[in-house]
Amino acid sequence: xxxxxxxxxxxxxxxxxxxxxxxxxxxxxxxxxxxxxxxxxxxxxxxxxxxxxxxxxxxxxxxxxxxxxxxxxxxxxxxxxxxxxxxxxxxxxxxxxxxxxxxxxxxxxxxxxxxxxxxxxxxxxxxxxxxxxxxxxxxxxxxxxxxxxxxxxxxxxxxxxxxxxxxxxxxxxxxxxxxxxxxxxxxxxxx
Numbered sequence: 001x002x003x004x005x006x007x008x009x010x011x012x013x014x015x016x017x018x019x020x021x022x023x024x025x026x027x028x029x030x031x032x033x034x035x036x037x038x039x040x041x042x043x044x045x046x047x048x049x050x051x052x053x054x055x056x057x058x059x060x061x062x063x064x065x066x067x068x069x070x071x072x073x074x075x076x077x078x079x080x081x082x083x084x085x086x087x088x089x090x091x092x093x094x095x096x097x098x099x100x101x102x103x104x105x106x107x108x109x110x111x112x113x114x115x116x117x118x119x120x121x122x123x124x125x126x127x128x129x130x131x132x133x134x135x136x137x138x139x140x141x142x143x144x145x146x147x148x149x150x151x152x153x154x155x156x157x158x159x160x161x162x163x164x165x166x167x168x169x170x171x172x173x174x175x176x177x178x179x180x181x182x183x184x185x186x187x188x189x190x191x
Contacts, residue, residue, distance in 0.1 A: 029053075038065050044110045047071070051114040059091040059117050070111055077101040086130065086190055092117050133171070133189040134164040144188045151181070167191060 029049050032039050041047045047070065057066045062085070067078035080100055081091065091097055097115075098105045131140060133155065141152035158174050165171050172182055 038069060040069050041071055043071060047111050047114055051112055055114055057115045059097070059115050060085050060120055061118075062115075070115075072103065072107060073101070077103070088129075090119065092119070130188060130190040132191065134159060134191060144185065146184055151175075165191060 027049075029046055030053060033050060033053055033055065039050075041050055055069075057069070059081075062082065064075065064078045064082050067073050067081055068075065077100070081097065084100060085091060091100075094105060094108045094115075097103070098108055101108075131144075136156075138149070138152040138156045141147055141155060142149060154175055155171070159165060162174065165174070168182060168186065171177065
């Protein structure tokens with residue numbers, strides 16, 4: 001009885017592997033999306049297939065890599081969209097994206113519903129407001145929950161003395177911060 005169940009399980013597993021291989025051959029895009037979460041779509045048809053497979057980009061939380069997944073978006077346009085979102089300019093529709101990028105509205109609307117335009121309340125307690133660590137004063141840093149005055153002063157002093165911070169690794173190395181401190185600040189500071 002035990003050997004018989006083992007054989008059944010083996011046959012079922014082989015059948016499932018065969019189906020997965022067949023599906024991968026029939027739909028190579030699905031395999032590519034499974035292997036590479038930042039796959040860059042090559043055409044509008046691929047975008048539509050990606051949308052059907054559940055790929056979604058939040059316009060107001062998208063990274064440069066997210067925007068670059070869409071065909072026809074340049075790195076300069078993607079950076080501009082991300083920086084606007086980070087500074088608090090909401091993207092509410094395709095017309096906003098067209099105005100920022102200079103791309104035609106019909107070209108952007110062809111991306112369908114893959115890009116979602118969610119609204120985020122800037123005064124929400126759930127989503128903290130990010131401030132630019134390279135432009136903020138020690139007093140403004142003190143508004144961050146759990147920020148110690150000594151750390152706020154060190155952040156400003158090192159920035160003024162040695163220049164603007166490049167990224168989180170730069171801050172960590174300059175100030176010798178513990179990973180727990182970085183984790184606490186990462187949602188409140190940007191560059």
